[in-house]
Amino acid sequence: MPSSSQQPTGERRPRALVIDHAWRGLGPGLEPLSGPGGAPLTRTVKLILLPLVVRPALRPELAADFLDPAQAARLDGLIRESGARLAATAQWFTLLKKARRALGIVAGNPQDLYFQRCFELATEFGAPSLDGDATARAVVEEVADTPGGRTVDALKDHLADAARRFRLDGELAAAWERRPPATADAASIAAITARAAEALDTCGAPGATRTSPSYTAMVEAGHGGLFGRALWTYTSGVWGHDDLPAHLGLTGLRTPPRPEVGRGASTATLPAPLDRTLFERLFVVLQSSAHREELPTVPELLARETGRSCAPLGLYDESLRVAVVLGGRLAAGLDPLGTGESGGGTAAHRAVNSRWQREASVLRARRMTVSPHPDPDGGVLDALAQDLRTPWAAYMRRLWVRLHGRDVRDAPLPDLASAWSVLDGVARSVMMDHRARVRSALRVLSTGSHASAAGARSA
Known part of the structure; x- marks a missing residue:
């Protein structure tokens, strides 16, 4: 398949289209990170390709939704250069999911929890070796034991405590009055x-x-x-x-x-932005953030969101x-x-x-x-x-x-x-x-x- 940089056009191209074309050009081995049609999963783009491969913070010219031909060629090249690492990431993700099932862990979305860790493993070790199963199990256990996680489930667990919700509601009332x-x-x-x-x-x-x-x-x-x-x-x-x-x-x-504290949220029924509860505000952030590891832990997120709201x-x-x-x-x-x-x-x-x-x-x-x-x-x-x-x-x-x-x-x-x-x-x-x-x-x-x-x- 020809590189997207070789497409005969002098016009700006959607960044999403360039990513899709480059991804499909990498060939087989990426199925665990791809959708049924072969395109990268949304979370693959948000959690791996953009923050870890493209890195628009370091390459601001690649941060726009539309790219000129030179920028599109640069983006295409970055993804293709990372092909072997991405294939290894897919292999590690398969192993981590296998370890997760063996340990009986059901909390959290595996893509949210493991995609970026798998890319780190691929960067450090390449494709899994004979002791890959043991490494995968250790990573899954580490993620499961990490306190103050940055997931929707961690937020839900934190707000399940009635006394904690009562305290946050009092802080909201005081902040609103001030x-x-x-x-x-x-x-x-x-x-x-x-x-x-x-x-x-x-x-x-x-x-x-x-x-x-x-x-x-x-x-x-x-x-x-x-x-x-x-x-x-x-x-x-x-x-x-x-x-x-x-x-x-x-x-x-x-x-x-x-604002209220809240205990749940649904993407389909989210109210208008300024009518949302603390839970609903952070629900969107935790679901969509491509840099979740850079976020504060849930208790700190809630403390800051109380004043922000x-x-x-x-x-x-x-x-x-x-x-x-x-x-x-x-x-x-x-x-x-x-x-x-x-x-x-x-x-x-x-x-x-x-x-x-x-x-x-x-x-x-x-x-x-x-x-x-x-x-x-x-x-x-x-x-x-x-x-x-x-x-x-x-x-x-x-x-x-x-x-x-x-x-x-x-x-x-x-x-x-x-x-x-x-x-x-x-x-x-x-x-x-x-x-x-x-x-x-x-x-x-x-x-x-x-x-x-x-x-x-x-x-």
């Missing part, structure tokens, strides 16, 4: 969102984002904290549209409620709070259907909206929006078109989750360039997610149509 009062009036908030628009307009000038005075001034003046405190009391007119709440769906209520916008770092304000200004002006009613007039809006409006799924949704006839496909696609009428909801939800993850890892956004990378990345992610959902709906509808036609023929 919140500083809102000091910004409507005029001040309008000035903050206007400054956010200035920063977003800078994002259209190549190379100008890194030294944006608007972004720096917002962080230094604490505009993110001011805006967050205003959400506790002020709820309308912030974005120039009275029908858009200031929180843009970050809470399902008029104002954010006092009562901070403005549910975040500690001021640069991340400012990113929420910028994201809100961007989200309020998203216009994938091209109605011209959103009021988004910055360079950032033009870049994101033009990208959305070129999407085939969006073009179909636009036709459905203006059509006097109901959706001929039975309403499935019409529901997806509705999402495009309120794009700010999905955007803000995903943005907050990413910023919260950075806050937990102490990863601020030092300049507008880094902030814009996150803001634009979230927009691309929401767009691609919507595209995938449309394609999935079309496949289901097509399957149903074929089944109906076959039934008619047989009748």
Whole structure:
């Protein structure tokens, strides 16, 4: 199979596509780390390839969701150079799962617990030798005996203690009562969102984002904290549209409620970000973190999250709070259907909206929006078109989750360039997610149509 770097294109390519192509080019032996179709598992990408092979912290040019040809070739080369080590990682993972079964251990997801340890073993020893079974057993026992683990099960076990939950609830109540009062009036908030628009307009000038005075001034003046405190009391007119709440769906209520401790979570039923319990906030972090070994232990995570959940916008770092304000200004002006009613007039809006409006799924949704006839496909696609009428909801939800993850890892956004990378990345992610959902709906509808036609023929 030819290298992705040899593909005849001068355009930027999705990083995920480059990873998938390079992975498939490594050949057999990677099945324990791959899905049924041969692509790397999501956890393989998040826990092994990105943090341990690609290492975007050391190679920031490979951190973007889209790569130019030279960057794509570099990423492809890194994965292919690690082929033997990845094959050994797969062999170690098989041994560790065998040892896990023999020891009767059922807690935790084996991929979360062992993927990175297996890569370490492959780096140190290569493929397993004759004493590999003994080494695997020792590693499984060590992981099982590690106190204060960084898993959802460890979080659940920690909060199973009623006295501990009672103490945390008291700390939450006290932190909520100690919140500083809102000091910004409507005029001040309008000035903050206007400054956010200035920063977003800078994002259209190549190379100008890194030294944006608007972004720096917002962080230094604490505009993110001011805006967050205003959400506790002020709820309308912030974005120039009275029908858009200031929180843009970050809470399902008029104002954010006092956080609770909680004891469980489900990905399918997570509430709005600022309505989540401590358990739900950390559940997302522990499930999605590709650098779990760098996180504090569960007791420390809970202690810090208690204060963070009562901070403005549910975040500690001021640069991340400012990113929420910028994201809100961007989200309020998203216009994938091209109605011209959103009021988004910055360079950032033009870049994101033009990208959305070129999407085939969006073009179909636009036709459905203006059509006097109901959706001929039975309403499935019409529901997806509705999402495009309120794009700010999905955007803000995903943005907050990413910023919260950075806050937990102490990863601020030092300049507008880094902030814009996150803001634009979230927009691309929401767009691609919507595209995938449309394609999935079309496949289901097509399957149903074929089944109906076959039934008619047989009748």
